[in-house]
Amino acid sequence: MSIDSKWEVRKGRITAWDRWCAELLVSLRKAAASPGLTLEELGLSIPQSACSFTFGSAKLALPVGAVFELWIKDPVANGVCPKCGGKVVATAFGGILNVGGYMGLCLKCATPMFRHIGGLGAVHQHITPFLEGTPWYLNGATYGGSFSSDGKALAKVLHLPDPPKATRSDKPEVTVGKHRLEVPDVEIVR
Numbered sequence: 001m002s003i004d005s006k007w008e009v010r011k012g013r014i015t016a017w018d019r020w021c022a023e024l025l026v027s028l029r030k031a032a033a034s035p036g037l038t039l040e041e042l043g044l045s046i047p048q049s050a051c052s053f054t055f056g057s058a059k060l061a062l063p064v065g066a067v068f069e070l071w072i073k074d075p076v077a078n079g080v081c082p083k084c085g086g087k088v089v090a091t092a093f094g095g096i097l098n099v100g101g102y103m104g105l106c107l108k109c110a111t112p113m114f115r116h117i118g119g120l121g122a123v124h125q126h127i128t129p130f131l132e133g134t135p136w137y138l139n140g141a142t143y144g145g146s147f148s149s150d151g152k153a154l155a156k157v158l159h160l161p162d163p164p165k166a167t168r169s170d171k172p173e174v175t176v177g178k179h180r181l182e183v184p185d186v187e188i189v190r
């Protein structure tokens with residue numbers, strides 16, 4: 001693994017949306033352990049608004065199945081929160097010309113995080129082998145935008161409340177050196 005970056009705090013202010021996402025991801029990890037999830041449930045999208053890619057033949061917004069593959073196979077998709085020492089997991093990935101990488105969330109303090117990998121091409125190259133041959137292979141990308149989901153269907157399966165309304169400050173915004181990365185939503189066309 002040639003990536004020597006670390007998880008960095010993406011924004012200091014933690015919103016109701018961030019806390020709800022952290023709660024959902026904790027429940028999701030428990031559900032995955034036992035008794036497991038059906039293939040249909042693995043195809044549900046996780047809540048995020050920063051992933052530049054779509055997945056599988058149905059061109060899904062980042063599905064549970066894909067994040068499970070990454071959490072298990074990619075050491076870079078996990079880490080330790082520099083703020084509280086809690087576990088950080090990747091929740092999206094994408095980029096532009098020379099800025100990009102994983103968005104993540106601390107499961108303990110719900111702080112949004114970022115881990116630099118490289119531009120959109122480097123991110124694509126990094127992720128591809130982990131998802132190749134799975135139902136969640138990379139199948140489509142957008143430059144400078146994101147395919148998002150509010151995670152409502154997944155929350156229902158996990159018996160969690162509906163997502164809180166996201167505010168403007170929930171939008172991913174990343175600064176790496178001189179470069180600023182903002183990712184507006186792109187609608188998924190099926």
Ligand SMILES: [Zn+2]
Pocket residue numbers: 081082083084085086106107108109110111
């Ligand atoms: Zn933390």
